[in-house]
Amino acid sequence: MVTAVVPQGPKGGRVMGNMREFNRDTLGFVGRCAREFGDVVLTRFLYVPAYFLFHPEHIEYVLASGSKNFIKPISFKSPFFRRLVGNGLVTSEGDFWRRQRRLAQPAFHRDRTSAYGETMVAFTERALDSWRDGETLDAHEEMMRLTQAIVVKTLFGADVSDEADRVGRAMHLIVRPFASQATLKWILDNRLPTPGHFRFNRAVREIDRVVYHIIAGRRASGEDTGDLLSMLLRAQDEDGTQMTDRQLRDEVMTLFIAGHETTALTLTWAWYLLAQNPEAEKKLHAELEEVLGGRAPSVDDLPRLRYCEWIVKESMRLYPPAWGVGREAVRDCEVGGYRIPEGMQIFTFQWVVQRDARWYDEPESFRPERWREEVAARLPKFAYFPFGGGPRQCIGNSFATMEAVLVLSTIARRFRLRLADSHAVELLPAMSLRPKGGVWLKLERR
Numbered sequence: 001m002v003t004a005v006v007p008q009g010p011k012g013g014r015v016m017g018n019m020r021e022f023n024r025d026t027l028g029f030v031g032r033c034a035r036e037f038g039d040v041v042l043t044r045f046l047y048v049p050a051y052f053l054f055h056p057e058h059i060e061y062v063l064a065s066g067s068k069n070f071i072k073p074i075s076f077k078s079p080f081f082r083r084l085v086g087n088g089l090v091t092s093e094g095d096f097w098r099r100q101r102r103l104a105q106p107a108f109h110r111d112r113t114s115a116y117g118e119t120m121v122a123f124t125e126r127a128l129d130s131w132r133d134g135e136t137l138d139a140h141e142e143m144m145r146l147t148q149a150i151v152v153k154t155l156f157g158a159d160v161s162d163e164a165d166r167v168g169r170a171m172h173l174i175v176r177p178f179a180s181q182a183t184l185k186w187i188l189d190n191r192l193p194t195p196g197h198f199r200f201n202r203a204v205r206e207i208d209r210v211v212y213h214i215i216a217g218r219r220a221s222g223e224d225t226g227d228l229l230s231m232l233l234r235a236q237d238e239d240g241t242q243m244t245d246r247q248l249r250d251e252v253m254t255l256f257i258a259g260h261e262t263t264a265l266t267l268t269w270a271w272y273l274l275a276q277n278p279e280a281e282k283k284l285h286a287e288l289e290e291v292l293g294g295r296a297p298s299v300d301d302l303p304r305l306r307y308c309e310w311i312v313k314e315s316m317r318l319y320p321p322a323w324g325v326g327r328e329a330v331r332d333c334e335v336g337g338y339r340i341p342e343g344m345q346i347f348t349f350q351w352v353v354q355r356d357a358r359w360y361d362e363p364e365s366f367r368p369e370r371w372r373e374e375v376a377a378r379l380p381k382f383a384y385f386p387f388g389g390g391p392r393q394c395i396g397n398s399f400a401t402m403e404a405v406l407v408l409s410t411i412a413r414r415f416r417l418r419l420a421d422s423h424a425v426e427l428l429p430a431m432s433l434r435p436k437g438g439v440w441l442k443l444e445r446r
């Protein structure tokens with residue numbers, strides 16, 4: 001039970017809060033907030049007062065139409081997070097962010113990213129060569145390894161593969177703390193000189209060294225090697241200015257962090273759901289047979305791999321890798337009839353909104369068909385926002401969707417994945433929505 005504390009706000013009782021309950025069962029807590037208190041709930045998040053918003057119209061206001069009134073939330077100010085991604089696209093604000101977004105945008109243009117499709121398929125095929133019929137593996141671990149290799153290659157290109165591997169290994173060390181249950185606490189308390197923090201700082205220093213070395217080499221050669229870094233290096237503002245080494249480093253780090261775990265999770269949850277929904281799996285196989293007829297997929301096949309794309313969308317609906325998005329009000333404003341004072345934290349949760357029965361029939365069921373155009377068109381705009389929305393919408397959304405569809409179809413062509421045992425997968429809402437202890441699946445060669 002969620003405990004209502006004090007009624008407040010123009011519309012009456014909506015104040016509740018219990019930090020212990022939040023820490024013990026975060027997803028359950030936010031779900032109960034919506035069920036018991038409605039669309040606007042005043043509570044505490046990360047030890048500070050916060051509004052939770054559950055209605056698509058209110059979310060649209062915060063992320064899109066009224067986005068001028070908000071900046072990123074308090075959690076983004078954590079020195080730990082800053083040390084890692086600096087003032088990159090995810091964390092920066094105002095004119096600086098606008099300029100960086102303008103400079104980075106062309107790197108994500110479809111013409112450019114479709115060239116990465118080949119890498120995505122080739123790396124997946126290579127990983128599959130080591131998969132054995134009957135073997136059991138942790139899909140999360142496998143998908144992380146794969147998407148990490150893909151992002152390193154698409155960011156840095158082939159010529160730096162040794163160094164890129166080193167970045168990959170150091171990054172692996174860094175993202176470990178994200179996986180711990182104590183993530184939020186770790187982020188907030190990270191000034192304490194614990195061995196974990198020592199390892200973290202050493203790994204960031206190592207990555208800085210490698211990334212700066214790659215940037216220097218690339219500047220010296222002036223070569224366009226077709227990767228994201230080349231695009232960022234070449235990007236020029238109208239006044240002719242380019243990014244400094246420090247800015248490049250921050251953007252590279254940001255793209256690395258933002259660009260692989262979320263996609264790995266989308267795939268992990270898609271396998272988990274497919275393993276439990278044989279009908280959907282059958283339809284996927286039929287589509288692969290019809291479109292590919294036994295060959296590997298390519299970017300040109302994407303428009304016809306529609307069912308596969310619906311699977312990806314439906315997986316992100318039920319298990320959104322970004323399970324919540326936060327903001328801080330920079331001036332007084334009003335949302336849904338409630339006064340939001342300057343400085344207030346606001347949180348919206350894909351986890352709750354994308355399972356709301358007001359917008360979805362049988363919201364808990366895995367039904368890829370619901371993404372048929374005529375059905376999807378009836379959804380309120382922000383009833384589905386796995387990539388956020390408004391000006392700060394994910395810059396990598398088509399990159400990620402393309403990657404998820406290509407990887408999923410490449411694997412499904414060669415293997416079926418079955419649940420390895422009946423253990424219930426436990427959710428770990430860390431920085432992203434992870435499976436605690438992995439998702440163990442058994443491979444069946446097709």
Ligand code: HEM
Nearest residue numbers: 089090258259262263321322386387388392394395396400
């Ligand atoms: C399924 C995969 C992905 C999901 C679910 C996802 C989710 C999100 C969300 C929800 C946001 C908005 C955060 C906010 O408004 O506070 C975001 C922003 C961002 N994402 Fe993604 N993302 C994914 C893949 C990627 C990839 C592949 C890249 C890059 C290669 C990427 C790079 C970024 C960047 C740079 C931002 C900040 C954009 C800005 O503020 O201008 N993401 N992502």
